[in-house]
Amino acid sequence: xxxxxxxxxxxxxxxxxxxxxxxxxxxxxxxxxxxxxxxxxxxxxxxxxxxxxxxxxxxxxxxxxxxxxxxxxxxxxxxxxxxxxxxxxxxxxxxxxxxxxxxxxxxxxxxxxxxxxxxxxxxxxxxxxxxxxxxxxxxxxxxxxxxxxxxxxxxxxxxxxxxxxxxxxxxxxxxxxxxxxxxxxxxxxxxxxxxxxxxxxx
Numbered sequence: 001x002x003x004x005x006x007x008x009x010x011x012x013x014x015x016x017x018x019x020x021x022x023x024x025x026x027x028x029x030x031x032x033x034x035x036x037x038x039x040x041x042x043x044x045x046x047x048x049x050x051x052x053x054x055x056x057x058x059x060x061x062x063x064x065x066x067x068x069x070x071x072x073x074x075x076x077x078x079x080x081x082x083x084x085x086x087x088x089x090x091x092x093x094x095x096x097x098x099x100x101x102x103x104x105x106x107x108x109x110x111x112x113x114x115x116x117x118x119x120x121x122x123x124x125x126x127x128x129x130x131x132x133x134x135x136x137x138x139x140x141x142x143x144x145x146x147x148x149x150x151x152x153x154x155x156x157x158x159x160x161x162x163x164x165x166x167x168x169x170x171x172x173x174x175x176x177x178x179x180x181x182x183x184x185x186x187x188x189x190x191x192x193x194x195x196x197x198x199x200x201x202x
Contacts, residue, residue: 002034002035002036002039003015003034003035005035006035006066009069010065010066010069010091010095010098010099011094011095011097011098011099012060012061012062012065012091012094012095013060013087013091013094014032014059014060014061014062014065014091015032030057030059030060030081030084031059031128032059032060032062032063033062033063033128033159034187035062035066036186037159037183037186037187037193037195038062038063038066040181040183040186040195041157041159041181041195042070042071044179044181044195045157045179045181045195045197047067047071047073047124048071048073049071049072049073051071051073051074051123051124052073052074052075052076052119052121052122052123052124053067053073053074053075053076053124053125053126054075054076054077054078054116054118054122054124054125054126055075055076055077055078055126056078056113056116056125056126056127056130056131056139057078057079057080057113057127057128057130057131058077058078058079058084058088058108059077059079059081059084059087059088060084060087060088060091061077061087061088061091061092061106061108063075063077063126064076064077064088064106064108065091065092065095065106068105068106069099072105073105074105074107074121075105075106075107076107076108076109076119076122077107077108077109078108078109078111078113078116079108079109079110080110080111080112080113082110085108085110088108089108092106092108112135113130113131113135113138113139114135114138114139114142116139116142117142118142118143118145118146119146120146120149120150120152122143122146123152123153123154123155124154124155124157125139125143125154125155125156125157126156126157126159127156127157127158127159127161127165128159128160129159129160129161129162129165133162133164133165133168136164136165136168137168137172140156140168140169140173140175143156143200144173144174144200147200147202151202152202153199153200153201153202154199154200154202155178155197155198155199155200156169156175156196156197156198156199157195157196157197158195158196158197158198159194159195160192160193160194161192161194161196166196169198173200174200175198175199175200176198176199176200177196177197177198178197178198178199179196179197180194180195180196180197181194181195181196181197182194183195
């Protein structure tokens with residue numbers, strides 16, 4: 001089972017979902033991206049070691065460790081829930097103890113997504129429906145503002161993207177849909193089980 005295999009490989013604990021309700025009605029409960037979905041994503045999507053990936057609603061850090069382990073990419077996880085943030089930090093310690101690698105390229109911040117200051121090097125942004133479209137709009141505006149100040153190509157990776165997310169990007173931004181990675185053959189034909197890749201040219 002992939003969920004067990006990769007957690008053991010990275011020496012982390014990311015399985016399970018969040019019990020109870022999130023801290024705000026604007027935020028969705030923790031649910032990690034399935035590892036077999038991540039495998040499919042990166043069979044069809046390229047990352048370079050110079051990329052900087054930001055995961056909004058990173059939870060316990062699953063995506064961060066997967067990306068860093070296989071692609072040596074700088075990763076930043078943004079998590080508003082302090083308990084999940086603490087688990088992400090523990091996972092980082094466990095990962096470093098197992099791999100004996102540096103943690104210099106694995107970062108976590110405990111803050112609201114809309115309060116995260118987009119760094120000039122940040123150029124890939126991951127969303128697994130972590131929050132309402134109102135917060136999504138604020139985050140996208142922060143990204144666009146950063147792109148205006150520091151010209152660069154930017155890509156968004158949406159997993160299980162909501163109609164509201166897609167409509168906002170289409171009608172209110174210069175992001176263009178570049179590709180769709182369909183996962184219906186893995187997850188029983190659910191049309192929303194897919195990755196959508198949006199790009200903003202530099």
